[in-house]
């Protein structure tokens with residue numbers, strides 16, 4: 114059956130079937146081929162999108178802006194400092210106004226309920242560019258990168274090391290369940306994904322042949338692993354006071370050359386970025402001065418090593434976001 118997701122919002126991958134996710138991945142690969150071969154694809158000329166960011170961003174914002182322009186669309190960027198959103202105008206009213214002017218809305222912010230409300234009130238497709246709960250556009254880029262490396266992703270083991278209840282880990286568990294992969298959350302018991310989401314993913318896995326595993330044992334997490342994935346230890350919106358506690362809890366789950374050596378020799382390393390792998394950021398240097406750590410969730414030997422694919426992954430944000438916009442707006 115032909116897949117058609119025109120008019121749909123993209124809020125969490127829980128809302129999409131494996132066939133719909135694979136359709137978006139195939140479309141992404143097609144957009145990547147066109148871009149790399151200089152084939153113009155202004156297929157949405159005349160449409161307009163707006164990007165709402167309540168948290169900062171490099172990759173997601175740029176991916177949406179470049180993707181929109183490549184598709185021939187106009188694109189407006191709004192942040193809280195330059196709009197009435199939330200301060201002088203409710204979200205529902207903002208959504209209703211934006212829905213009158215734009216064909217699609219991207220939102221990055223805090224609560225998942227906000228992106229859901231935007232979709233409810235605006236009447237146009239809304240794309241989740243990251244909330245505290247999920248980061249679904251990231252997952253398409255991640256899986257495209259895994260496909261580019263291994264072809265078929267089914268049965269591949271992807272382990273997330275670290276804060277396994279954050280937005281990225283949650284979304285990875287969902288996409289692995291949907292696509293028949295082996296997902297392993299490897300971190301301290303205090304930072305495991307919520308039980309209800311694990312149950313939902315296990316139910317999906319029962320239908321797709323996926324496996325969901327939770328472990329606090331690094332050896333177990335790395336064993337037979339094809340994709341080692343990590344993310345920062347304190348996410349946007351969490352208080353800076355958490356660093357000390359998180360460092361204590363998560364240092365054993367740092368992805369370094371010893372952990373890489375426990376995985377398959379063909380394994381790759383992924384990171385959604387940004388990453389604290391050295392002291393070349395203000396936060397990285399502050400952490401070094403305070404706690405003596407030169408790297409956090411990943412060490413430079415891995416980040417700069419042969420198995421690292423995080424910059425291919427970052428590029429793929431643009432191709433995949435373009436596919437999401439096109440598939441829902443065409």
Ligand code: CP
Nearest residue numbers: 170171172173385386
């Ligand atoms: N991975 C990601 O979402 O990066 P940005 O925060 O820079 O958008």
Ligand code: NVA
Nearest residue numbers: 279344348349385386
């Ligand atoms: N977990 C991170 C992801 C950044 C892309 C955060 O929310 O800050």
